Amino acid sequence: MTRTLAIAALAFLATSVALGQKQTASRDRSSGVGQAIRQLDKERIQAQIGADAATLDRIYADDFIGVGPSGTVRTKPQVLLDFTSGDLKFQSITTEEVQVRVYENTAVETGLSTMVGQDRGKAVPRDTRFTRVWIKQKRHWRLVANHYSTRVPQ
Numbered sequence: 001m002t003r004t005l006a007i008a009a010l011a012f013l014a015t016s017v018a019l020g021q022k023q024t025a026s027r028d029r030s031s032g033v034g035q036a037i038r039q040l041d042k043e044r045i046q047a048q049i050g051a052d053a054a055t056l057d058r059i060y061a062d063d064f065i066g067v068g069p070s071g072t073v074r075t076k077p078q079v080l081l082d083f084t085s086g087d088l089k090f091q092s093i094t095t096e097e098v099q100v101r102v103y104e105n106t107a108v109e110t111g112l113s114t115m116v117g118q119d120r121g122k123a124v125p126r127d128t129r130f131t132r133v134w135i136k137q138k139r140h141w142r143l144v145a146n147h148y149s150t151r152v153p154q
Contacts, residue, residue, distance in 0.1 A: 038100065069113075087120050090124075107133075109130075130147065
């Protein structure tokens with residue numbers, strides 16, 4: 001009886017250790033992906049401010065679709081054209097309260113954004129909430145969707 005109890009205790013301990021290591025590995029992976037997404041988003045923001053079409057082309061997925069802070073729906077080709085033509089321009093973009101949740105080859109980024117810019121000559125809404133969806137394609141993270149909504153003061 002004591003031997004059976006000892007074997008059961010060891011089996012339970014081994015299972016607990018294995019599960020703990022798996023959860024730690026999952027958190028570490030999520031943390032690394034979160035850092036990668038945050039870095040890509042910083043690059044995207046700088047590319048938008050600088051109208052850097054090459055960087056935007058690298059970051060946005062070919063099937064990207066986004067709803068901008070003014071409610072305008074844009075595909076990747078439209079985003080590139082609007083930034084390079086000057087129809088869409090930003091002087092500054094900052095983000096805060098950014099969270100990244102990882103689901104295998106998909107990451108969902110949410111947060112608050114403060115923007116100063118113009119969309120076809122009209123000021124973009126300054127204070128917004130955003131949701132961005134990133135997917136991993138051929139070992140690289142790409143932005144496939146984003147959506148902004150006007151932030152309501154709380």
